[in-house]
Amino acid sequence: MGSRFLLSLFWLLHWLPLPVLAAVGRGLGRMLHVLAASRRKIARRNLELCFPEKSEAERFALAKEHFLWLGRSILERGVLWFASVDRLKRLIHVEGDVTLAERSDRAVMWLVPHFMALDVAGVATQIFQRRQVASIYQEQSNAVMDAAIRRGRLRFNQGEVFPRSDSAKPLIRAIRKGWAFFNLPDMDFGERDAAFVPFFGVPAATLLAPSRMARALDMVVQPVVAEMLPGGAGYRVRFLDAWAGFPSEDALADTAAMNRWIESEIRKDPAQYLWVHKRFKTRPAGEASLY
Numbered sequence: 001m002g003s004r005f006l007l008s009l010f011w012l013l014h015w016l017p018l019p020v021l022a023a024v025g026r027g028l029g030r031m032l033h034v035l036a037a038s039r040r041k042i043a044r045r046n047l048e049l050c051f052p053e054k055s056e057a058e059r060f061a062l063a064k065e066h067f068l069w070l071g072r073s074i075l076e077r078g079v080l081w082f083a084s085v086d087r088l089k090r091l092i093h094v095e096g097d098v099t100l101a102e103r104s105d106r107a108v109m110w111l112v113p114h115f116m117a118l119d120v121a122g123v124a125t126q127i128f129q130r131r132q133v134a135s136i137y138q139e140q141s142n143a144v145m146d147a148a149i150r151r152g153r154l155r156f157n158q159g160e161v162f163p164r165s166d167s168a169k170p171l172i173r174a175i176r177k178g179w180a181f182f183n184l185p186d187m188d189f190g191e192r193d194a195a196f197v198p199f200f201g202v203p204a205a206t207l208l209a210p211s212r213m214a215r216a217l218d219m220v221v222q223p224v225v226a227e228m229l230p231g232g233a234g235y236r237v238r239f240l241d242a243w244a245g246f247p248s249e250d251a252l253a254d255t256a257a258m259n260r261w262i263e264s265e266i267r268k269d270p271a272q273y274l275w276v277h278k279r280f281k282t283r284p285a286g287e288a289s290l291y
Contacts, residue, residue: 003144010078018091019232022072029071033064043275045291050200065271072228073116080123081152092120094128096239100222101131101180108180109219111210113262114187114274117226117235124237125182126156133159134174135182175217185210186262188281196284197255200263205282211254215247225265227272
């Protein structure tokens, strides 16, 4: 019942003008910063590890600002799930070569780091270009929310999302048919198919799959960054130039280069990155937990 009430609330709130909804979301973020103690602790620890040059007061302010963006991102899911395509096209400002995937003779992999507007980037790939889109998602333990997330992400009838727990074969078949792959490369999923690669100078378990898959399937790799604009002015999704020389024959070097790029984007707007995830949860053998 709680999940159904929450979804009904999302539907009701999506009718609000975005500046009003943004203000409500920031209010939610202030509340979460106070009440979500475990997530606040994770965010502050991540910031301590990644920005040791900042003072404790600066990192506290950054964590607090992050929760304001987090609150917005939660409530504005309703806009992404329920708003008309016309409204979404007015709110989402795309920059760069958004139609590369539909023109390319080779399948395209979009590399999309976990910024607060990540789901906005997913919408942009479906309403501003025509290529079918494949992605992987983490199944939710709550069946109602899991179904809602799938329905929201698939409502444009332009692709499929594959559960992370399933075999990769359906995803690979889709890519071989020419589908674009919306790839989220920057979460800690353990040591399997990963290597400890520096992320802000800290060894972080990072999937080697972006390099290996792009090489095996002869894919073009295009980085994509999404951001929420202040004051409810909408969203910006930047489709950057495809990477030359990626993938190479060295998956580890490719992965290190990818992490350096993600770092550079985070430094431009650190408050909008997903700091409440335990990015450094997995540690090399014998190393103590960082949390």
